[in-house]
Amino acid sequence: MGLREPGLCFVDVARGELRGATNRYVKTLADLEGLYEDAAAFEALRREMGDTVVYEVTDYKPSDRAGDMIIGVTRMLPGKVGREYFLTRGHIHARADRPEMYYGESGRGLMLLESPAGEIRTVEIGPRTLCYVPPFWIHRSVNVGTEDLVMTFAYPADSGQDYDIIAKAGGMRRRIVDDGRGGWTAVDNASYRVRPAALVDAILAQAS
Ligand SMILES: O=P(O)(O)OC[C@H]1O[C@H](O)[C@H](O)[C@@H](O)[C@@H]1O
Numbered sequence: 245m246g247l248r249e250p251g252l253c254f255v256d257v258a259r260g261e262l263r264g265a266t267n268r269y270v271k272t273l274a275d276l277e278g279l280y281e282d283a284a285a286f287e288a289l290r291r292e293m294g295d296t297v298v299y300e301v302t303d304y305k306p307s308d309r310a311g312d313m314i315i316g317v318t319r320m321l322p323g324k325v326g327r328e329y330f331l332t333r334g335h336i337h338a339r340a341d342r343p344e345m346y347y348g349e350s351g352r353g354l355m356l357l358e359s360p361a362g363e364i365r366t367v368e369i370g371p372r373t374l375c376y377v378p379p380f381w382i383h384r385s386v387n388v389g390t391e392d393l394v395m396t397f398a399y400p401a402d403s404g405q406d407y408d409i410i411a412k413a414g415g416m417r418r419r420i421v422d423d424g425r426g427g428w429t430a431v432d433n434a435s436y437r438v439r440p441a442a443l444v445d446a447i448l449a450q451a452s
Pocket residue numbers: 301317318332333334335344384397398399405
């Protein structure tokens with residue numbers, strides 16, 4: 245492979261986007277059907293703002309080759325479906341041994357992480373917080389604030405995203421909800437099904 249040219253992008257924190265990005269990906273509220281616990285609250289909100297872009301990713305992707313890197317910005321609207329804070333769909337990397345980093349630019353959020361065996365971690369992200377998502381952890385961002393959550397991220401270019409792992413388990417093991425005092429708390433997801441041990445082992449055995 246020949247040498248690449250250096251890249252230069254600008255993180256527009258106020259607009260929550262990467263200027264100079266090569267890709268843009270948006271999700272409307274309607275795209276997130278089935279992710280929230282309160283289906284009736286989701287339906288009501290969908291009638292009101294189903295077409296609203298609730299999160300947007302702009303990124304700079306020089307290639308998708310091993311050893312290369314994708315850098316970008318995520319912007320998430322604040323809000324709740326019932327008591328549950330707005331979230332991203334969430335995924336594990338298709339090459340599960342790939343890590344990621346998130347850097348808080350503005351707003352108040354958290355990274356919700358789940359190991360294949362169902363252990364949960366939450367990492368609060370505010371301005372200047374750098375969050376390391378280790379290999380093999382399912383991850384989803386949650387906006388627990390009242391303003392847009394803007395984060396810069398970077399991850400290996402050949403990581404890929406696997407969304408099925410969450411769908412097949414009935415969601416992530418915990419949900420991030422309003423604690424009634426303006427903060428958040430994590431509660432059990434009643435629909436969650438623990439992964440079979442053989443599947444957990446197969447995921448953790450991945451290395452490439
Ligand atoms: O892919 P989702 O779970 O919808 O999350 C949206 C985005 O979140 C982060 O910013 C990741 O770095 C992106 O690669 C991802 O696409």
